[in-house]
Each structure stands twice: as C-alpha cells, then as structure tokens.
Amino acid sequence: MRILYHHRTRGRHVEGVHIRGIVHALRALGHxxxxxxxxxxxxxxxxxxHANARRGRLAAAITRLPGALFECFELGYNVVTLFRAGTAIRRQKPQLIYERYSLFLFATVWLARRHGIPLVLEINDSALVERVRPLRFKNLARRIEGWCLRHCTGLVFISSYFRDQAQAAYGRIAPSVISPNAVDLARFDPSRFxxxxxxxxxxxxxxxVCGHIGVFAHWHGVDQFVEAIAARLAEVPQLALVFVGDGLTLPAVRALVADRGLSDRVLLPGRVAHDDIASWIACMDYAVLPNSxxxxxxxxxxxxxxxxxxxxxxDYAPVAEVIGDGDTGxxxxxxETTTxxxxxxxxxxxEDERRRVGAAARRYIERERQWRNNAEQLLTLLPTGGSR
Known part of the structure; x- marks a missing residue:
C-alpha cells in the first residue's frame, strides 16, 4: 500500500524518534x-x-514569535499544505494518508475527503489540554480540531485520557485506537553493552544507579526530586543518581548538587545524542520519573x-496504562515527591526486586510496545484492515 506520512513538526528529538519508528515499521510490513x-x-x-538548515533556522525563528502571530502562521500553513499535499496526492496517488496532527491544520483532512483517500490522524497534541505555549485563538483551534476529529477515517491517541477528553468535547469522533509510544528493541538491547x-x-x-532520561522542565519535577533526595543520600551510601538531559531547570540542579557537595553522587552529563542514550541506560539499575x-x-x-x-x-493514567505497580514498574x-x-x-x-520487575518490563515491551505493534494497530482503522 502506498502511504503518505505528513507532519508539520521540525522532526527533531522525540518527534523524530516517533516519526522514524512508525515509518520504518510500516515499511517493514511491506508498505x-x-x-x-x-x-x-x-x-x-x-x-x-545548507538550504534546509537555513529553512530550519527560519522555522526556529517563527516558533519564537508572540502567541497570536505564531498562531496566524500556523493557520497560514494550510495554504502551504493545500499546495504541497495536493501535488503529492496527484503524483503519488497514496492509498492512505497518515498525519501527525497539529493545531489549526485542517487542509490535509479536507484534501483526503475531496480525493476519497483514507486519512488517519495521530493525536499527540490538542487544544483541549494545557500546553507549554498558551493558546490565544483557543475557540478557533477547538472548532478546527473538532471538525478534523469527526471527518478523518480514524484516530490514534497516545493515551486514553486524550481520547476521553476529545469524546467529551466533540461528541461523536472517528473510530480510534489507543497507541502509546514504543521503542526500537534492536537499538535498546542491554546485551549490546x-x-x-x-x-x-x-x-x-x-x-x-538510579537514573532519569529527559528534558529538565518544571513539569518533570527533576529539580524538586533532587532537592528532596539530596538530604537523604547519606542513608544509602552506595546509591548514585544519573540524570541525562538538558533544559530550563538544569542550571539550578547543577548549583544544588555543587552546593551540597554531591558531585560524586549525582551525575549530570547534559544532553546526549539519541544514539548514546541506550549506553547511559545500560548503566542504570532502575530509574525514576519524578513527574509527568x-x-x-x-x-x-x-x-x-x-x-x-x-x-x-x-500514577497518571497514561503512565499507569504502561506500568503495572510492582509488575512492570x-x-x-x-x-507526592516524598513518597x-x-x-x-x-x-x-x-536487588532481587529491581531485577524481577526490570525483566518483566522488557518482556512487556517485547510483547506489546515495539513500533511494529503501533503500525499494525493504526492499520486496523482502515476498512480493508491495511492490506497491501
């Protein structure tokens, strides 16, 4: 089957990992x-x-525009999409369009309906949830979003929370599946190290070693966690913390670690390339996600x-859908940072508990949460079941 994957993101970091995961899995299935x-x-x-790098710098500059002006650019991107996606449809004649949904973007859904092509939307963002960048045209964003969610062929939500919010706000939406993130086990294989x-x-x-991977942002709670545990590290002299990543709160965490004299107990290597993340995880006995x-x-x-x-x-719902307490995490x-x-x-x-639960976690991923699982799941939304 010919599939056109469309996205409006810059395709970097976690976004790029997700896009590559889905695309490669669909190709592995023969599409x-x-x-x-x-x-x-x-x-x-x-x-x-060089040209792409220049356009990338332009895109970065656009993201720094004031909220209302930035949202006008997002709306205006529909014109770009009408031309580019329309051209791709005429030339490639896709049998499915798969789109990573973006706020204010409706052109792809309109084109798919006009040409009679099934379109599946992957919902990672929404006008219904609190976002890092507050929405100025919230009512317009929700009207567009509701129309898209009702008029596409199918929806892939990353969590049941997202789906429930959408159903409550927009009523009868397209058929959907819940498909959390996944992982490429060939790259994340402990036996490699x-x-x-x-x-x-x-x-x-x-x-x-207890570790963490991710952005140092306030909502991830790394700064509060390190401050809370710093006073108690003396209780477990063998314990070391490794927090890999970069972000807004990292300077404060570095200052706290230095002030408490804990540089030998708390490692902060900063941001590392995605290809290097598995090697850092290999050093961990278990991990912590302070907040989500x-x-x-x-x-x-x-x-x-x-x-x-x-x-x-x-215990947020999307996390609890993946982790069974005492089973896979x-x-x-x-x-409750203290807890x-x-x-x-x-x-x-x-040690025995860490090993038992860690082994169960990997078995769960092997069984249910490889990118192949996500690709197979999204194809069930098609009337043909995703045949080639």
Missing part, C-alpha cells in the same frame, strides 16, 4: 511510505543541506523498560 515534512525538516536524516566498562568509565563502578502530566506518553518510559530498567513513576501518587524519594531509597536495597 511504500513517503514522508512530507515541514520545509527544512528531515526526520530520517540527521544531516541537512559492556556494562562494567561503561560504569568504570563514568565513575559508577560499585554503585547502585495527565495526557503524555513519555518516550523515556519505553526506552528504559526496553533495556530492562524498571521505573518509579507517578512502581507507581506513586502523583505530586517517590522513599520508594527510590527503598529499592536501592532490593
């Missing part, structure tokens, strides 16, 4: 997939031409679990 990206974005290749060597090189030999949100499906959960590293995580009541810290400290002394 012919072409990607239509935001100009200057190329999620399949890290390198970029010499763990003893890696730990020695990173100053983690003879340590019990009501609707997100954190990619880091799947990459950690795929490596056989179980996670202490808050450990849940704590969201917002999270206590669970991390307790597990430091429970």
């Amino acid at each position: 012919d997939v072409s990607i239509m990206s935001f100009p200057g974005a190329d999620p399949e290749h890290e390198s970029a031409t 010499d763990v003893a060597r890696l730990r020695a090189e990173r100053g983690l030999a003879d340590r019990i 949100n009501h609707y997100g499906s954190p990619m880091k959960l799947f990459e950690l679990m795929g490596m056989g590293v179980a996670v202490v995580a808050p 450990w849940l704590f009541p969201r917002g 999270c810290v206590q669970r991390v400290l307790d597990l430091a002394m429970q």
Whole structure:
C-alpha cells in the first residue's frame, strides 16, 4: 500500500524518534511510505543541506514569535499544505494518508475527503489540554480540531485520557485506537553493552544507579526530586543518581548538587545524542520519573523498560496504562515527591526486586510496545484492515 506520512513538526528529538519508528515499521510490513515534512525538516536524516538548515533556522525563528502571530502562521500553513499535499496526492496517488496532527491544520483532512483517500490522524497534541505555549485563538483551534476529529477515517491517541477528553468535547469522533509510544528493541538491547566498562568509565563502578532520561522542565519535577533526595543520600551510601538531559531547570540542579557537595553522587552529563542514550541506560539499575502530566506518553518510559530498567513513576493514567505497580514498574501518587524519594531509597536495597520487575518490563515491551505493534494497530482503522 502506498502511504503518505505528513507532519508539520521540525522532526527533531522525540518527534523524530516517533516519526522514524512508525515509518520504518510500516515499511517493514511491506508498505511504500513517503514522508512530507515541514520545509527544512528531515526526520530520517540527521544531516541537512545548507538550504534546509537555513529553512530550519527560519522555522526556529517563527516558533519564537508572540502567541497570536505564531498562531496566524500556523493557520497560514494550510495554504502551504493545500499546495504541497495536493501535488503529492496527484503524483503519488497514496492509498492512505497518515498525519501527525497539529493545531489549526485542517487542509490535509479536507484534501483526503475531496480525493476519497483514507486519512488517519495521530493525536499527540490538542487544544483541549494545557500546553507549554498558551493558546490565544483557543475557540478557533477547538472548532478546527473538532471538525478534523469527526471527518478523518480514524484516530490514534497516545493515551486514553486524550481520547476521553476529545469524546467529551466533540461528541461523536472517528473510530480510534489507543497507541502509546514504543521503542526500537534492536537499538535498546542491554546485551549490546559492556556494562562494567561503561560504569568504570563514568565513575559508577560499585554503585547502585538510579537514573532519569529527559528534558529538565518544571513539569518533570527533576529539580524538586533532587532537592528532596539530596538530604537523604547519606542513608544509602552506595546509591548514585544519573540524570541525562538538558533544559530550563538544569542550571539550578547543577548549583544544588555543587552546593551540597554531591558531585560524586549525582551525575549530570547534559544532553546526549539519541544514539548514546541506550549506553547511559545500560548503566542504570532502575530509574525514576519524578513527574509527568495527565495526557503524555513519555518516550523515556519505553526506552528504559526496553533495556530492562524498571521505573518509579507517578500514577497518571497514561503512565499507569504502561506500568503495572510492582509488575512492570512502581507507581506513586502523583505530586507526592516524598513518597517517590522513599520508594527510590527503598529499592536501592532490593536487588532481587529491581531485577524481577526490570525483566518483566522488557518482556512487556517485547510483547506489546515495539513500533511494529503501533503500525499494525493504526492499520486496523482502515476498512480493508491495511492490506497491501
């Protein structure tokens, strides 16, 4: 089957991982997939031409525009999509359009209906949830979103929370599936690594290592967690923390670690390339997600679990859909940092528990949460069941 994958993102970081995961899985199932990206974005290749790099800098500049003006650009992108997607439809004659949904973007749904092509929307964002960038034209965004969700062929929600919110707000929407994130197990395979060597090189030999992967943003709660556990690290002398990533709160965390004299107990390597993340996870005995949100499906959960590293995580619905408490991870009541810290400290002394739950987490990923599972699931939304 000929599939056109359309997205309006810059295709970087987690977005790029998700796009590549779905595209490669569909191709592995025998489908012919072409990607239509935001100009200057190329999620399949890290390198970029000079022209694409220039367009990428332009896109970055647009994202820094004031809210109302930025949303006008988002609306205006429908004109670009009408031309580009219309041309792709005429030339490629796709049998399915798969789109990573973006706010204010309705042109692809309109084109698909006009040409009689099935279109499946993947919902990672919504006008119904609290966002990093507050919406100025919220009512318009919701009207457009409701129309798109009612008039596409099918919907892929990353969490049941998203689906429930959409149904409550928009009434009867297109048929849907719940498809959290996934992982490429060929890349996230613990057997690939010499763990003893890696730990020695990173100053983690003879340590019990609790780790974290992700952006240092306020809603992830890393700064509150480190501040809360810093005073108690002396209770477990063997415990070391490794927090990989970069972001707004990282400078404050670095300052706290230095001020408490914990640089030998708390490693902060900063942002690393996605290809290097698995090597850092390989050094971890278990992991912690201090906070999340009501609707997100954190990619880091799947990459950690795929490596056989179980996670202490808050009990938001999308997280609890993936982690069974005491089965494939450990849940704590969201917002209760003290409880999270206590669970991390307790597990430091429970090697058998860490190994048992970590092994169960990897088996779960092998069974249900590889990108192939997501691709097969989205194809069930088609009347033909996704035949070639």
